[in-house]
Amino acid sequence: MSASLREPILDWYAEHNRDLPWRRPDATPWGILVSEIMLQQTPVARVLPIWTEWMERWPTPEALAKESPGEAVRHWGRLGYPRRALNLHACARAITADHAGRVPSTYDELRALPGIGDYTAAAVASFAYGGSHAVLDTNVRRVLARAVRGEEYPPKAPTAAERRLAESLVPPVGAPRWAVAVMELGALVCTARAPRCERCPVTAQCAWRLAGRPAHDGPARQGQTYAGTDRQCRGRLLAVLREAHGPVPKDALDAVWADHVQRERALDGLLDDGLAEVLPDGTYQLPS
DNA sequence: GATACGTGGAA
DNA sequence: TTTCCAAGTAT
Incomplete structure (x- = not known):
């Protein structure tokens, strides 16, 4: 039954794929x-x-x-x-x-x-x-969640059930083309925000559309704020090192983030991760 | 399993 | 302006 998804999606891909x-x-x-x-x-x-x-x-x-x-x-x-x-x-x-x-x-x-x-x-x-594998990315997971499970979004993390489903759909011949076709459908038509169901090749058999496109019921996914986070601080510090031609003095790093405690923590993190290194004279640079 | 990890464009 | 989220991985 879900195997009938293949032909319409492959045909759609043949006509609508992006030239990447x-x-x-x-x-x-x-x-x-x-x-x-x-x-x-x-x-x-x-x-x-x-x-x-x-x-x-x-x-x-x-x-x-x-x-x-x-x-x-x-x-x-x-x-x-x-x-x-x-x-x-x-x-x-x-x-x-x-x-x-x-x-x-x-x-x-x-x-x-x-x-x-x-x-x-x-x-x-x-x-x-040209290997045959179930390629389960966020696009594929969303397409299968909707078309087969009838839900707006897939679970937060891939489940065994999702893998089994994806594997069951891998065709005996042309697995790579099938994989890229479903991904492309998820990227261009079956999108997260405003799906273009009117342009979807499997709209007639999509469980989610047939159910009236019910909204996701579970808890809303936590949107993490970025401003003020360690992540943003790391980004600022690394940008300084990236744009510098040689080693930069500590002052140059101190200048881009006010909070001393957070700045030191972020810098230590970059050093730990191997994204930056400190030289004997106390200057910093990208890893050599 | 939850959390950390960058960035910028679209709604 | 704020929120969402984009072909995930490692711990």
Whole structure:
């Protein structure tokens, strides 16, 4: 029954997919891996320019592996979650050292790389190498929650039931295309805020629409404020290091955040995370 | 399982 | 202006 979702969604994708550079036939496994890490919790529109710059600068894992981790963080710019830049750099070094410079092709090998979890391992194995995996990202989870479970939103964290459902839908042939098609539907039509059900290829069989699009009942998800948080403080401090050409004196960091206690805590966090380092003379810089 | 982790665009 | 949230992962 839910297998009847496949054809309409695949047909819809054939006509409406976006032309993204990491989806083109000439995209390399490395380019696909870089895109997947950059896309974690980050919109396509913001990834596009950074991905393009990265691929020109570091077209292979070896090229990035030769750089310092700090250069990866610097060119990450304001994409957010800068530990991902560190992860990508560590991936490049691991791929160079342990995989002869080739991005590994199996789920398990990919999963063992830093910053690559269940979603990213499945996505890279699927999109770069044609593997058959259930690719369960937030878009897919939302589409299945609505179309099959009849609920507006999926649970907060992926459940075993969701995995079973996603796995049951993986077609025997063309798993990667199916995965990208459902993701695209979630990204363009079955969106979180204002779904475009009138443009949806499976609107006639969508359990949520058939139930009258009932609103999510459970507790509203906690929207975390950003202003004044440690996160924002870390962002400010790292921005100073990123934009500086060399080591910066402590004064330069002190200048961007008033609360001394919070500022010291955030700076310690950056040092602990390897996003910054302190030199013997007490100045700070991105990791060398 | 809950929490920490950035950023900026859209509603 | 405030809130939501975008191809998650690690602890």
